[in-house]
Structures are given as structure tokens and as C-alpha cells.
Amino acid sequence: MNKRTIMHSDMNAFFAxxxxxxxxxxxxxxxxxxxxxxxxxxxTSSYEARAYGVKTGMTKYEAKQLCPHxxxxxxxxxxxxxxxxxxxxxxxxxxxxxxxxxxxxVFLDITGSILLFGDxxxxxxxxxxxxxxxxxxxxxSIGIAHNKLLAKLASDMKKPDGLVIxxxxxxxxxxxxxxxxxLCGIGSRxxxxxxxxxxxTCGELGRTPIHLLKNRFGVIGEQLKLMAxxxxxxxxxxxxxxxxxxxxxxxxxxxxxxxDVETLEQHILQxxxxxxxxxxxxxxxxxxxxxxxxxxxxxTFTKQCSIGTHMNSSLxxxxxxxxxxxxxxxxxxxxxxxxxxxxLIKNIAQIPLFNADRSKQSATRAMDDINDRYGDFxxxxxxxxxxxxxxxxxxxxxxxxxxxxxxFSEQKNKKV
Amino acid sequence: xxxxxxSGNNLYKSFNLVTxxxxxxxxxxxxxxxxxxxxxxxxxxxxxxxxILVRCxxxxxxxxxxxxxxxxxxxxxxxxxxxxxxxxxxxxxDSGHCVIKSKxxxxxxxxxxxxxxxxxxxxxxxxxxxxxxGIISDMISKVVHAASTVKAKAxxxxxxxxxxxxxxxMVTSDGNRLSYVKRKVSNPDNASMEGIVTVKCLTFLQKxxxxxxxxxxxxxxxxxxxxxxxxxxxxxxLIDGRYPNYGDVIPKGNDKIVEVKKDELATAVRMAxxxxxxxxxxxxxxxxxxxxQLITEVADIGRxxxxxxxxxxxxxxxxSMSPDYVLDVLKTLDNDVVIMEFGGGEDAVLMKAGHxxxxxxxxxxx
Numbered sequence: 001m002n003k004r005t006i007m008h009s010d011m012n013a014f015f016a017x018x019x020x021x022x023x024x025x026x027x028x029x030x031x032x033x034x035x036x037x038x039x040x041x042x043x044t045s046s047y048e049a050r051a052y053g054v055k056t057g058m059t060k061y062e063a064k065q066l067c068p069h070x071x072x073x074x075x076x077x078x079x080x081x082x083x084x085x086x087x088x089x090x091x092x093x094x095x096x097x098x099x100x101x102x103x104x105x106v107f108l109d110i111t112g113s114i115l116l117f118g119d120x121x122x123x124x125x126x127x128x129x130x131x132x133x134x135x136x137x138x139x140x141s142i143g144i145a146h147n148k149l150l151a152k153l154a155s156d157m158k159k160p161d162g163l164v165i166x167x168x169x170x171x172x173x174x175x176x177x178x179x180x181x182x183l184c185g186i187g188s189r190x191x192x193x194x195x196x197x198x199x200x201t202c203g204e205l206g207r208t209p210i211h212l213l214k215n216r217f218g219v220i221g222e223q224l225k226l227m228a229x230x231x232x233x234x235x236x237x238x239x240x241x242x243x244x245x246x247x248x249x250x251x252x253x254x255x256x257x258x259x260d261v262e263t264l265e266q267h268i269l270q271x272x273x274x275x276x277x278x279x280x281x282x283x284x285x286x287x288x289x290x291x292x293x294x295x296x297x298x299x300t301f302t303k304q305c306s307i308g309t310h311m312n313s314s315l316x317x318x319x320x321x322x323x324x325x326x327x328x329x330x331x332x333x334x335x336x337x338x339x340x341x342x343x344l345i346k347n348i349a350q351i352p353l354f355n356a357d358r359s360k361q362s363a364t365r366a367m368d369d370i371n372d373r374y375g376d377f378x379x380x381x382x383x384x385x386x387x388x389x390x391x392x393x394x395x396x397x398x399x400x401x402x403x404x405x406x407x408f409s410e411q412k413n414k415k416v
Numbered sequence: 417x418x419x420x421x422x423s424g425n426n427l428y429k430s431f432n433l434v435t436x437x438x439x440x441x442x443x444x445x446x447x448x449x450x451x452x453x454x455x456x457x458x459x460x461x462x463x464x465x466x467x468i469l470v471r472c473x474x475x476x477x478x479x480x481x482x483x484x485x486x487x488x489x490x491x492x493x494x495x496x497x498x499x500x501x502x503x504x505x506x507x508x509x510d511s512g513h514c515v516i517k518s519k520x521x522x523x524x525x526x527x528x529x530x531x532x533x534x535x536x537x538x539x540x541x542x543x544x545x546x547x548x549x550g551i552i553s554d555m556i557s558k559v560v561h562a563a564s565t566v567k568a569k570a571x572x573x574x575x576x577x578x579x580x581x582x583x584x585x586m587v588t589s590d591g592n593r594l595s596y597v598k599r600k601v602s603n604p605d606n607a608s609m610e611g612i613v614t615v616k617c618l619t620f621l622q623k624x625x626x627x628x629x630x631x632x633x634x635x636x637x638x639x640x641x642x643x644x645x646x647x648x649x650x651x652x653x654l655i656d657g658r659y660p661n662y663g664d665v666i667p668k669g670n671d672k673i674v675e676v677k678k679d680e681l682a683t684a685v686r687m688a689x690x691x692x693x694x695x696x697x698x699x700x701x702x703x704x705x706x707x708x709q710l711i712t713e714v715a716d717i718g719r720x721x722x723x724x725x726x727x728x729x730x731x732x733x734x735x736s737m738s739p740d741y742v743l744d745v746l747k748t749l750d751n752d753v754v755i756m757e758f759g760g761g762e763d764a765v766l767m768k769a770g771h772x773x774x775x776x777x778x779x780x781x782x
Contacts, residue, residue, distance in 0.1 A: 308565030345695030
């Protein structure tokens with residue numbers, strides 16, 4: 001493991017850069033990519049907008065306050081997924097071991113590629129050049145180290161268009177004063193818990209006795225100590241070899257609070273179609289369907305129902321989710337709806353008995369093929385035609401050709 | 417004012433039976449009760465979930481007064497279970513409450529007004545056929561396993577019952593397999609009737625007739641099924657819809673016929689399934705001259721390779737099926753020898769054993 005060479009590539013302001021690349025009028029200007037519905041948030045902003053303090057997750061009103069002349073651009077899912085696929089093609093020219101970590105981040109294990117293409121820095125520069133040649137203005141920050149943790153840390157150290165290499169000999173000095181929150185996997189809550197123990201830097205965390213960390217954080221205590229010492233043996237998992245998903249789900253914040261059951265059912269149908277598609281694409285079936293609802297006062301609850309057989313048909317999922325809704329007496333209007341399927345198994349090719357079911361299967365397959373080729377919801381249920389002008393923004397969990405490959409999501413809520 | 421005296425055992429058995437229909441939660445609280453009604457010296461217990469209604473005659477030692485009351489089902493059932501061994505339990509019903517006395521004490525239970533209890537009547541039953549309760553119960557056991565549990569396939573969640581001349585047939589299917597059984601009935605009026613009956617109704621019918629052997633009368637209308645026996649009656653809503661044409665999917669030209677001992681096959685399939693998991697329930701059947709090889713293989717579990725002697729002369733072929741489907745069928749078969757009729761590797765498999773009973777299983781595409 002010590003001899004590995006891992007590269008992390010992070011596209012800079014990805015969605016915004018794609019929009020600026022496609023529309024020259026947006027270049028050099030502060031822009032923010034948002035969803036098209038009223039209660040959307042900023043998913044990415046250009047570096048020009050970031051200079052004004054615009055950040056991901058802000059509402060469009062907050063962004064406008066900080067930068068009154070900001071240009072708000074409704075996200076176009078297909079552009080981003082298509083660009084991601086083309087990027088992956090570039091990475092795969094240098095190594096087959098490419099892990100798509102999110103739509104704009106990948107890990108590459110280039111250990112075996114150095115003999116073919118030159119050292120890690122040469123490969124990184126070639127990748128940057130290829131991206132420039134094939135995708136224009138898009139830039140990426142690349143980090144190189146001997147494991148994923150440090151490669152990601154390195155890519156975060158210089159943005160935009162950075163290239164940082166962390167060598168083993170510089171590691172101790174680098175980590176000594178590095179705030180713990182800089183490590184991937186340590187969020188603000190964990191940072192606060194560590195701060196309560198008097199730990200603020202990786203150096204301090206690395207020196208903390210293991211028993212103290214285990215007592216406070218349980219099994220992850222040991223992991224935290226290793227991380228602080230820059231140790232991470234996790235492999236780069238190539239596409240198609242990802243561990244089996246435990247659940248597949250989607251949720252959406254509605255344009256406005258809804259108490260009308262018929263409208264809620266429409267949203268549930270849309271979510272069921274999205275979940276069903278992901279299941280089918282990933283080759284999964286599930287037998288527990290869960291419905292999540294959030295009231296206008298943010299009270300959130302989930303009810304689930306297990307059925308006797310595994311399914312991945314959107315309509316079957318919808319009917320179970322609708323049944324769950326019918327058992328709930330709504331006390332307030334609904335702000336968010338979510339549908340998920342768990343208890344997953346790999347899809348087995350059980351042949352249906354009745355011709356009608358075989359025809360239904362063929363129709364579903366045809367629908368999926370059409371939507372794969374021409375864009376999501378290009379062909380869909382009649383009940384959804386009216387509301388499909390309402391496009392959202394891509395889920396950060398999108399992956400090409402896997403269960404995480406979802407081209408449509410209205411919010412950053414994700415599950416898989 | 418009503419006074420009833422009956423044996424603890426009789427009372428508990430009848431009350432416990434009808435409590436089986438009482439819904440665990442209901443919008444109308446009164447539905448969580450059991451109606452006790454006395455008319456012309458006869459005592460009846462009634463429960464309904466608004467889809468199925470059961471009315472059970474209660475044998476009593478003594479009965480005074482007329483009228484009715486709705487008793488809290490679960491609470492009273494708990495009391496009566498404890499007193500099931502008592503020789504005598506006495507009910508005294510007065511306005512709004514009922515006093516139950518037996519050896520060792522008494523309970524005063526708040527009851528609901530009988531007027532609030534919904535009335536359900538048979539509306540469209542035009543004729544009845546007569547059949548032995550044991551036969552009906554056996555038919556239900558033979559097919560109920562193949563009914564669907566997926567609400568999206570509402571029609572397949574029931575048992576299709578068809579009476580034609582002297583025959584009564586039951587069919588179930590979950591979309592991947594099918595079970596069919598046919599028996600004789602007495603049909604003096606030559607009535608034809610059919611309908612999709614809920615699994616809940618028929619499994620309840622099995623309990624209903626378990627203690628009371630004899631002939632039952634069965635009638636199916638446009639929207640209801642009515643079953644009448646000495647013990648009482650069941651009235652149930654039918655599942656609305658048209659059952660798929662099951663005759664079309666029963667294979668007729670399967671030319672590879674294999675005879676195998678039921679117990680040997682069941683043991684081998686069960687053992688083969690040990691090497692599968694919930695996510696991969698597949699057994700490969702390799703049929704050769706004189707023997708059947710069962711193979712299962714799951715990467716992170718292992719492999720099973722088992723052999724069973726069969727009567728078969730013909731070309732070698734293989735087919736994959738769910739072990740659960742095969743075992744479900746084997747559990748219901750009467751004969752010691754099963755006849756399996758195969759077509760191609762992706763064609764429906766026909767399994768026969770016993771009189772007028774057949775099962776169809778669709779294979780898994782490998």
C-alpha cells in the first residue's frame with residue numbers, strides 16, 4: 001500500500017464553468033447555478049461570484065443580497081452528466097482504476113501508469129491539457145499523494161487549476177499545524193467534539209492516546225488517529241465494482257407547502273419513477289418502501305412498508321408509497337416528500353407468467369432506453385407531463401453507469 | 417337486559433374466532449368490537465372489518481331477554497381466554513355495560529351501543545352450491561401460497577374461484593407462478609358463478625370450518641361471496657376486476673416429462689437452497705437420463721451439487737428456478753410421485769401430483 005500513487009481531481013466550480021463554457025456571455029461574470037423552482041438554492045457559483053461571498057447552499061435571495069448583479073442560471077442536468085462522462089473518458093486513458101467520487105471529483109490509482117506515461121506530475125499535467133483541449137475553459141485542481149485522504153487534501157490546497165503533490169517526507173510537517181476540519185470526513189460537528197477535547201490540529205489528534213479517542217468516539221476513534229497521521233489504506237474502487245447499495249431514494253422540497261393529497265401523490269409518482277429508474281439501472285430490486293414527509297414546521301418523519309416480494313417497477317413502488325400516504329393523517333401542509341427503497345437484492349431475471357407483464361417489462365425497458373438517450377422524463381407517465389417543466393439540479397451523488405447515475409433531482413438531498 | 421349462561425370453552429372458541437376479523441385499528445371505534453345479539457333465544461356474535469363479516473352462532477346453556485351490545489373485542493377475548501376452562505360463564509348486559517361472572521370473580525365492562533354497529537347484508541347472491549368443508553379447506557391450502565402479496569397487482573392478491581356445473585376450481589398466481597385445483601360440488605340449480613376472493617376471507621374460512629366439519633353452502637354474486645355453515649356465516653367483498661385468462665399460461669406441449677419422488681425432491685431442493693441467500697434464490701436443475709442434478713452457487717457462500725434419481729429418458733437440459741416456488745408446490749401435493757413437465761429452458765414448468773391439481777412455475781433467465 002505504501003507504494004501507491006493516488007490522484008484526486010476536483011473540477012473547479014464545475015456547473016458554473018460548464019455554463020460559462022457553453023455561453024460566452026457568462027464568462028468572467030459572477031454567476032450561480034440554481035434549480036428552477038422557487039425555493040431553490042445555489043448549487044455552484046463561479047469564482048467571480050465567490051469573490052462576493054456567494055456560497056453553495058445559499059438561497060437565491062441571499063446570493064442576490066451579496067452580489068446584486070449576479071446572473072442566476074437554471075441548472076441543466078444533461079450538460080453536467082455529459083461533461084462528467086467525457087471527463088471520465090479522459091481519466092480512463094491514463095488508468096482503468098477510476099473512482100467517480102461525485103459528479104465533479106474522481107480518484108485515480110495511477111500506480112501502474114507511471115511506467116507508461118511518466119511520473120505523477122507529468123500525468124496530471126497531461127490530464128489538465130487534455131481537459132483544456134477537449135472541454136475548453138474547464139479547469140481542475142489535482143492532488144497527488146500515496147493515499148486517497150492525502151490526495152484529496154492536496155487538491156483542496158490550491159484552487160482553481162492547482163496541482164499539489166504531498167510527499168511522504170513533508171507529511172509530518174504538513175499535518176502538525178493542519179486544522180482537523182481540513183481532513184475529508186471531519187465535519188463541523190466532529191470538529192466541535194474534538195475541540196471539546198482540546199484537539200484542533202491533526203498533529204494534536206495524531207498524538208492523542210488511542211483509548212481516549214475510542215472511549216469518546218467508539219470504533220471511529222482509531223480511524224481518526226490514523227487519519228491525523230495521514231494513514232489511509234482505502235482502495236480506489238473502479239466504476240462497476242462499487243459495494244452494493246443498501247437503499248435507493250430521492251426526496252424533493254416542494255415549490256410551496258402542499259396539503260392537497262392529489263398533488264402529493266403526483267410528487268410521489270415522480271419520485272417513485274426516479275427511484276425505480278435508479279434501481280433498474282443499478283440492477284437492484286427492493287422490498288421495503290419508505291415515505292418521508294416534512295411538515296411546514298420542519299417536523300420530519302418516515303413510514304415504511306415491507307412487501308412479500310422484491311420489486312423495481314416505478315408503478316409498484318408508487319402504489320406502495322401511496323398506500324403509506326393513505327395511512328397518514330396529515331396534520332400540517334407538506335414541505336418535503338421523499339421515497340426510498342431498501343432491503344435490496346440484485347435483480348434476478350425471473351420470467352413473468354403472463355404476457356401482459358412481459359409487455360409491461362418491455363415497455364419499461366423501452367422507456368428507460370429512451371430516457372437514457374434523450375434525457376430524463378423525456379417519456380413518462382401521463383400524470384407527470386404537466387409538472388415536468390419543473391426541472392431540478394443534479395444530485396451530487398450522480399455517477400455514470402451505476403446505481404448512483406441519476407439525472408434528475410430537485411435538491412441536494414441524497415441517499416444511496 | 418340480557419342474561420346468557422354458557423360454557424367457558426364454547427364462549428371463548430366462538431369469541432376468539434370472530435375476534436380474528438376485528439381490525440387492529442379502525443376509523444370507527446365501534447368496529448373494534450364484537451356484536452353480541454340475542455333474537456328468539458339464539459345468540460350470535462358478529463365482527464366485521466367492513467370487507468369481511470363473520471357471524472357465529474353461540475351455543476348457550478340458558479338465555480333470557482333480547483337485544484344486543486357491542487363488546488370490546490381484544491379486552492374481552494383476554495378475559496375469556498383465562499376462563500376458557502370454566503364450566504360456566506354468565507353474561508349480564510345492561511344499558512352501556514356488561515357484567516361477566518365466572519368462578520373466581522367478575523368484570524364490569526363498558527360497551528358500545530349496538531345501534532352504532534354497521535349492518536352488512538348479502539345483496540347479490542343468487543344461488544348456492546354445497547360442498548364438504550374439508551374439501552374447501554384442502555383446496556385453499558393447495559393454492560393460497562401462490563397468491564400475490566403486491567398491492568399493485570390487486571387482482572392477483574386474491575383467489576379466483578369458479579363454479580361451473582358440478583366443478584369448483586380455485587386459481588392463484590403472483591405473476592411468476594400459478595396454482596390450480598378443481599373438485600366436485602353439489603350444484604342442483606346448475607348455477608355458474610365466479611369471483612376473486614380475498615386470501616384473508618379464505619384463510620379465515622379454514623379456521624371457521626376447522627371445528628365444525630360438514631357441508632357448507634357457498635354462493636358468489638357480483639361483488640360478494642357468502643359462505644353458510646351450521647356454525648354461522650361469512651360474507652365478504654370480492655376483489656373487483658377481471659382475472660387473467662389462466663388457461664392460456666398452462667403449458668400444453670411440454671415434451672420433457674420427469675417423474676420424481678416428492679420427498680426426495682423436496683429434501684434436495686431444500687438442501688440446495690442452503691447455498692443461496694435472500695438476494696440470490698436460484699437453483700439450477702440439470703436433467704439427465706435417470707437423474708436430476710441440483711446446483712446452487714453463490715460467490716460469497718459456496719456451492720451445492722446434489723443428485724436425485726428420476727424417471728426420464730431424453731436429451732439433457734437445464735433450467736433455473738426459485739427453490740421457494742418449487743418447495744411451496746411440493747408442500748401441497750398429495751401423491752408421493754411428482755410429474756414435472758418441461759419445455760425449453762425459458763418455458764413454463766408444469767408440476768402435477770394428485771387429482772385435478774397442477775402448478776406452473778416460470779423459470780429464471782440465466
